[in-house]
Amino acid sequence: MFCPQCGNQLEDGASFCGKCGAQLGGGAAPQGTKAPAAAPSSTPVSPAAVAAGAGSVAAGVMKTHGKLVIGGVVALVVVVAVIAGVVSMLTGGTTLGQTTDTIRRAFEAQQPYLVEVPSSDYTNDTPYSIASFEVTDMKVQNDDWLTAQVKTAVENESFRVDLTYSLDYYPYPDTAYRSPDQTGEYVFNLMSRTVTPKKGIEKDxxxxxxxxxxxxxxxxxxxxxxxxxxxxxxxxxxxxxxxxxxxxxxxxxxxxxxxxxRKVTYKDLDGEYRAKTGDLTKLAQFTISGLNAETGTFTITYKINGWTEEGGWGNPDSYSEASGTLTAAIEPATSDYEGQSDGYSYYFEAQGDSDHGSRQASLSGYLIQSDDGSKSIEIDSMSIGQDETDGWNGEVSSTVFDGTGVVYKQ
Structure with missing residues (x-):
């Protein structure tokens, strides 16, 4: 028979191996023969040796169980990272103690949105409240201050205002801006604003x-x-x-x-007019007729009385009567001059003929409302052809009668 431990040839029925001392049949070892025993060591094992041994074992295991070991290492790394993140959040080390909640409280205390909300010129003034609040991209800059982006929406009964701010937080005491529960300065800088109406205007x-x-x-x-x-x-x-x-x-x-x-309907212009003072008292007749209520066109029939004046060298200049007709058209226009309560001036021009002199006549003026309520027309130009006898040689030439003033409806 042979020893199953070391392969040494033995006698049949041997109870132990004489070469390696292995027990074969459960019998006692012969006297004088002892099984090898581990001797105690008084030299401590160094950490490096333990690490080396562990590495050797791990290497041996890796050869036979590579997938299992790699999976375990990855899992261990993830767990360590998660624990480190939780500890970091609990201690506030990566955000200088800031969270969405602390930033919101600072935002509510400062109310920077009050200068960004729309005016209430056309709406009833109602208070604003924060409808949504989000903080993203928080970063500590060299452990000196924190930056972030704040997206919020505020609204009242009339508007919703979407706002985006950049935030700078400086964790120093005795600063101008503080949250209710911590020291530090919060600076909100507007980046964008969008105003959305919730209903139409309420007043104008x-x-x-x-x-x-x-x-x-x-x-x-x-x-x-x-x-x-x-x-x-x-x-x-x-x-x-x-x-x-x-x-x-x-x-x-x-x-x-x-x-x-605008739609203008003309009325009440037809009739006789007279001047009270000035050159236009020479008008013996000034009649408006044929008013078109839609277009504002009408006809003026006029007559100027004759008169004489003393000319040079003792020779009188004689003037004869003149008459004719004019066709007028009203042209309302925005103007400060003679403007009515609707902001328009009702100006008209007229062209026609004269039976004397140049045979031509023209007139222009405004339809006005006098302070005393009289129905009146202000004539700013009236040119009528007249006959004039020259005192030197008796020649007859054309001249123009210029008249301005106000005529009143009779």
Missing amino acids: DVNGVGGEGLELNEETGTCQTTVDKTYQFWFADAVSTKTITYAVGEYGWYVEDENTT
């Missing part, structure tokens, strides 16, 4: 908007109103129709467009 005293206000067009983000206003003058009724479109910009509602149309 100038254009008569009030009550329930105007309905918001959700598709265009605008609202619109039409204002009709009637002006009554002795010579016309004017209806102004103004369509106003309101839009929202970064500062709130504003008038984006105004489109005004």
Whole structure:
């Protein structure tokens, strides 16, 4: 038989191996023979040796169980990283003690958004509240200060305002800005702002908007109103129709467009007129007729009395009567001069003929409302051809009668 431990040939029935001392049949070892025993060492094992031994064992294991060992190492690294992150957050080491909650409290205390919200020129002034708040990209810069980005939305009954700020946090005491529960300076710098209307305008005293206000067009983000206003003058009724479109910009509602149309109906111009003072007292007749209520055209029939004046060298210049007709047309225009309550001046020009002199006549003026309520026309130019006899040689030439002043309806 042979020893199963070292392969030494033995006698049949041997109870131990005489070469290596291995027990074979459970019998006792012969006297004088001892099994090898580990001798105690008085020399301590160095950490380096232990590490080396561990490395050798690990290397041996890796040869046979590589996948298992690699998986265990990766898992161990992940666990260590997670624990380190949790400890870092608990101690505040990577964010200088800042969290979304602490930054929000500082934001609520400073209320930087109050200077960014729209004006209440066309809306009722209601308080704003924070609808959403998000802090991202927190970074510590050289352990001296923290930067981050803040996205928030504030809203009241009329608007939603989306705001983006850059944040600088300086963790130093005795600074101007503090959160309620810590020292440190918070500086919010606006990066972007978007204003979204929640409803249409609620008031515009100038254009008569009030009550329930105007309905918001959700598709265009605008609202619109039409204002009709009637002006009554002795010579016309004017209806102004103004369509106003309101839009929202970064500062709130504003008038984006105004489109005004007018319809004027003329009246009460036909009749006789007389001047009270000035050159126009020479008018023996001034009659308006044939008024077209839609176009404002009419006809003037006039007559100027003849008169004589003393000329040079004792020879009188004689003037004969002149008469004729003029065709006039009113042209309303925006003007400060003789402007009526609707902001328009009702100016007219007339061209026609004279039966004397140059045979031509022209006239221009304004339809006005006198302070005393009289129906009056201010004539700023009236040129009528006249006959003039020259005192030197008796020749007859054309001259012009210039008259200005006010004529009143009789």
